[in-house]
Amino acid sequence: KREKEGKMAETKKTKEELAAEEAAAKQQLQAILDASRPKHLGYGVASGVSNVVGGAVGAVGVLVLAPTMGTVAGAQQVGLV
Secondary structure, eight states: OHHHHHHHHHHOOOHHHHHHHHHHHHHHHHHHHHHHOOSSHHHHHHHHHHHHHHHHHHHHHHHHHHHHHHHHHHHHHHTOO
16 A cells, blocks of 8 residues: 555656646647648638538447447457457
């Protein structure tokens, strides 16, 4: 138990470290948003529709693959495969 507590104490970050990480993350996010910010309404709509369609396709892929992979893993555990 003491080893676990010691490891947890080592992984805790100071407020300054957390603030620095937050600032770095905000800068990265702003850089991404600035790079992908469209100049015209048409480009923005096309980009938004593209993102929505891409997300939907990814969700359908996960919806199909996750149960399939679970079934295969379960069959392997039982020894059927």
